[in-house]
Amino acid sequence: MRDFSFCGVLLFVKSNLNDDELRRVLQTWKVDPKIPRNFARDVWERIATSEEASVGSRWWITLKELVGPVGGTRLALSAATIGLVLGGFTGAMEAQQQNSKIQQQLATKYVRSVDPYQRVSSL
């Protein structure tokens, strides 16, 4: 509607005014913009909201990309496989440390069983 009336004005201006008259009319044209109250705050709020939405959406896009093509079941299976490998590796490392500790204790026990001085001191 506004565009339409604007076109009407344009047609009127073009058909009825020459350049000098148009310049005069334009010189008398005054714009008195009224900025609504809380304009700045509203703008900042809109900016903040759109930023939050874009951060959240990036997360969701990434997650969707992860889950979407693979599928939930496959994702769970992959996680289980990775978990098994990591858990197994960590368990083996821990066992190695424990075995080494036990070996040291057994070696100590053997030396004590052979050395009477150590037996006496442990009594």
Place this chain on the structure above:
Amino acid sequence: MSALSIRTNGLAPSKVQRWLLVAILTGFGAALGAFFVCEYAATRQMRSMMTASDGELLWLRREFNLTDAQYNRIKLLHEKYSAQCDLMCQRIAEVNARLDALISANHEVTPALASTINEASRVQEDCRRAMLGHIYEVGAIMTPSSGARYVDMMKATIIQPGLPSKTVVSQ
């Protein structure tokens, strides 16, 4: 706008969340299970050795790759030596107690104190000789390389009897 497009285009956020939760829980559970199974299975043998009465001999067998025949001979020797070792322990304890009492009772080196010191030295000498004899016997049963390694490991005990076992082993 973009959030709206996600909701309308493809997998719903709640479904993604649910599958992620399932994946995390499954992965964590699998990791935990694998950790304990591996750790238990890999330490089972050593733990059973630790609780066995002759764990130290089982350790020797494993450490020096002894055959059954070698292990049985060493076990017999060890049992025989253990009885001898008990007697030596008794002698050491007796002479140490006497020495302790004499050192406290005197303020100078009396003939009795000197004689007890000599006796303590003799006891230590006997112990070292017996220990070294046993170590050589055990080493001779093993393969030459294992025997040499065994004697090398036990050397510190002969040079300095009563040295903490951990020091001996680490040497």
